[in-house]
Amino acid sequence: MTSVAAPRAAMPRWLRLTLLLGPGFFLVVLPFVGAMVMLGAYGLNYRNANGMGFGLSIWTEFLTDGFNWLVLWNSVRIAGLATIFTLLLAYPTAAALLRVKNPVWRAFAYISLFSPLLMSVVSRSYGWLLLLADNGFVNQIFGAVGLGPYRLIFNETGVIIAIVHVILPYAVLPILNIMTQVPPIYREAAQDLGAGGFTLFRRVTLPLTLPGVVVAAEIVFALSVSAFVTPSLLGGGRVLTLSRLVYDNIGLVQWGLAAVQAIVLLATALAVLFVFERVNRATHVGKEG
Template identity: 55%
Template structure:
């Protein structure tokens, strides 16, 4: 009996640990090593550095321009996350309700096939579409609209539009997953009790899908706040975020400042993710 219990414990814990362990080490070791390197560089221990010195931290955190860039990065990520959820939620609802296999294949291909294309190509594609003489402004300027041209590139508008398009699939996927897990019987029971379609959505579908909404928000925010290529291409150097500052300081051989900015970017991203995860645990932990 004891041997069987020990074998069961081995299978339930050690076997999964052995299966997941190699992949976990491959992910964790470079991540931890990079954090150590950034931490060491941020306090002056790098080739040509002055040794232990917190001057770079003090300079960066006391500079109002640095805080402006930090808040710009977070604000852009929040806006992109909001629009990805606003657009992605109805898309996910429509996808899970498709009955035709052919239509499902076409819809999933349209939504997720852009992930197969480089983010550089998609960013330059949006640069052509949104330019003053691009497709969108040409369409708005055609008769009878005769509007524009509007300045849609080299500003935050173009960056937001491109990032929403690029990151939308990352919001749709977790939303589809959580919507597919919802029991159809709950919506049917609500309809039998006389609930309207809107009431069914607001009282049944949406509350049950909130974990997927939070996960989608976490993924999109983490990718948006650390985006580099799209803000660089669509922003034209006028939309600065922390990723761009890190790149520029690496090019200027400012290793300590680049390390500090990279750590601040990580802290900001992890801080927002922890807030979302805490909200998720408090909301659904109390209900369970």
């Protein structure tokens, strides 16, 4: 006679969630919360003739200084332009990767696109610094056809070019992912109904892949607006961004002002990402409707 083992008691749901989320919570959430508490404390700290205290003097200094607003707008504008140009390159790149059927060529294309991620941002930025220099490879090409030389470094042009190159793979991934989820039968049905290439793209392909484009825009903007290395190297100190001001004020031991600038930069990025997320939800509602 064989004995039947008693069923093991199921692990409580709260315990499973704790074991699954606990490591990530302690490694990500707690340090972030701790950092934000410290930034808030530094932002409310001021020094006067009577010693140390807490107040809004640093916030008042930041909000009433037009230079800070100019740098903030400059950071958002550069990030916005980088996002637009990145999406314009990422969308056709993702569409081309989707149409590569040969496994060897597909592997080569993926390696070519994503291998730069294995290099540091500093190395890639220095590479663009050499390529875009006045006597660099790009200007030599322009000179061969009777153009240039053009000033492509130590200005916003070089910064945007380098940022687009650095974050392009992050935009291709979500767009490529959403493209693989579009059933080919939709395109075939539209073609059977007489839709041309542009009409097919405007009425079928773009609406169905728009959620991936919005997600890519979120990632690209978040990385662009907080970029530090690329604007510092390609900008040569002439292109000011809020992340650069944070770094400079830390070096000057102006920790309170640096904390306020960091909080404003984070709040600005979250506000823009909130708008993107609303657009993303609207695209999903439109698809379901």
